[in-house]
Amino acid sequence: MGRRSDHSRDELRELILVAGEQLIAETGYADFSAREVAKRVGYTIGTIHNVFGNVDGLVTQINTRTFTAWADALDAALAEAGEDRIEALVLAYFRFAADNLNRWAALYDHRPGDDTYTPEDEAPRARLLGIVTDEVARTLDRPVDEAVATLARSLVATVHGHASFALTGSWAAMGQTDVEAAALARVRESLAAAAG
Template identity: 60%
Template sequence: MGRRSDHSREELEELILAEGHGLLAETGYARFSAREVAKRIGYSIGTIYNVFGSLDALLLAINSRTFVLWAAWLREKLAVAGDDRIAALVAGYFDFAERNPNLWMAIYDHRQPPGTEMPEGYRRLRSGLTGIVEAEIAHVLPQDRRGEAPALARSLVALVHGHCEFALNGTFALLGEQDPQAAALARVREALAAGGATGAAVGRA
């Protein structure tokens, strides 16, 4: 039985997002169902589409929420990181993915329909994560090379992501890699050293 008059549109949006996020964490992308979200909140499937417009839009909103939580997770790690903030950043990336595998993988499993632009609000939410990485990389680069931080950050995120994905899907185990996180950190340190970073960022006192 629907409860169409129980919540405002804003309350409905938050209710759907919260329950959808929980369901995605539980089931993963392949088994996610808007109908199951509707069932769990006691509304019709039509209510979800009235609020979000489509399943793609709902997943985009849910995945954007994951980015916000991920950024908060990294900030917490960095707050107690000590001098070696690059190691804390890599560890935070791995830790979040390992603790939230379904949410983390859903970010990359979901594809927007061709030709669809991501709404600016969601783009800003997601940029919080890359902004953290860019700031940390800029901080360890020489002053005259800090303009390279955004491009280097993108490459290093891709590097760490690949190591993390191979760790979670078992590929590294098949390849005989015993410590994917340490391997990712070593490659990051090498790239930063090539960019002129010194000290704790490259593993040196």
């Protein structure tokens, strides 16, 4: 029997999120189980549905926390960056993905319905993209506008593709080395073309 009155709703939400984060970090999204999360916290799966609406709601909230941690990691890298802030961002992307592989992959493996996201879920995603967009604008010495934002999204996709290939072993299988340098070179080429 679950401990139905042991925790307030906020405490229960945090307890479930922490257990869910740990489970995704251990198993990845493909093997994620809300039943296992419920078991770990000593409540029923019905409690998870009560608090998060459904499993998509729970995973979305876990992913929101991952986006927050990722944005924090980018901010920390920029705080310590020297002159080359773009390099700091690219390397921080790879470091976060490698250090949090299953959590990072779950961001892309989980595909909830459009109505699953709330403004609170969108804020960390927007913050992450905003960090990159601001640095792209700074590098180009331009204000943030739609063209700069579109370029920033494309650069994130470029780095993501390189990181994905690296972390799945595809990059090495193609006989390539130094994936971070290759990603950084593609980013620099794109920025140079945009500046020209």
